[in-house]
Amino acid sequence: MPRWKPDARARLQEAALALFDEWGFDHTSVEEIADRAGLTKRTFFRHFSDKREVLFGGGDKADEPFVTSVRAAPAAAGALDAVSYGLNALAARFDEEGEQAARRFRIVRASPQLWERQLIKFASLAEAVARALRGRGVGDPAAILAAESGITTLRVASDRWVADTKTKPLRQLVAEALVELRAVASEGPRATEPRGGMPTSPGAPTTGRSGDC
Amino acid sequence: MPRWKPDARARLQEAALALFDEWGFDHTSVEEIADRAGLTKRTFFRHFSDKREVLFGGGDKADEPFVTSVRAAPAAAGALDAVSYGLNALAARFDEEGEQAARRFRIVRASPQLWERQLIKFASLAEAVARALRGRGVGDPAAILAAESGITTLRVASDRWVADTKTKPLRQLVAEALVELRAVASEGPRATEPRGGMPTSPGAPTTGRSGDC
Structure with a gap:
């Protein structure tokens, strides 16, 4: 298919990913990446400080849409609901x-x-998301629990997505994983106490003995 | 208060923790640890390969009660419920x-x-717990979601505990964090679909626009 002529950075990225895929990250040198891209090592180091940066080079900029969307979620959205807006933005x-x-x-x-x-x-993304939630008036530990749960959801959905990007978009897999997470958390003895209430005596198991759902 | 005379390993551990606390981990040398314990560097290296091992030396043995208790949880326990037995064992x-x-x-x-x-x-603990859940017949992604949620709960509870070990035992804090997690997950639009159901179209936000709980 016709493609726009990629610039040096994009060519290096493409060459690096192809080689990492073929030989593994550890067995690929910067020289080989530059060779494959038809460029010099010097050019590589003008764009990246090392080969790891080809993968993580976006830095924390990739997190921005996530955190921004959490902040911008409707005021009425609960903690995990607000996180889902962030997940959606990142997945998109x-x-x-x-x-x-x-x-x-x-x-x-x-x-x-x-x-x-x-x-x-x-x-560090979870911490940034928790901060955004606190900015929305969510207290602790709800903020950190919702943020970490969001990251867990993202990891589970990503694992499915990278195995097959064709069948379902990541956004859909994230939505499905979130439904699963809510199902897992609502199974078994559920919280009826107010926030911070004491569900069991210290000596008792964390939850009831039988799956009384 | 009267104390049993600690052996070399325990003395080294105590000296190391005291110094890490006072000066920070990075600014404490093995020599200083041995000095404080009234022992030699050589004795230190008979017990630990480096100063990091004083903290992580228990290795994965610390995870065993967690995983064993997940496996041994009542057959009727749901995924997160089974994880709570593991959390309880570790916290104890x-x-x-x-x-x-x-x-x-x-x-x-x-x-x-x-x-x-x-x-x-x-x-790696989350992965071990997920494997134990699969052994109980829990499918994916429920197994990994429940395992990761358990670890999140443990982290949140530990953060509270280390700030004040006197007021509440870790077991109680874990139980409370689990209640909070369930509350966070059940807030906002809840899953009514069967497992693996499709909650929203791919283009829509992950959950409803308003916190309709």
């Missing part, structure tokens, strides 16, 4: 980018070193 | 250990480097 971006975003995820998932870096990024 | 251990466990948490939390290591440990 990945859907737009399509297969290249999925490939990046797959490469990161396949390397323990990269996956650790990703876990740290997820944790 | 930390409650027993008391202030020293809390101090370890505080030190890990205060160092970005250690906190990253902890995040990785949490992720």
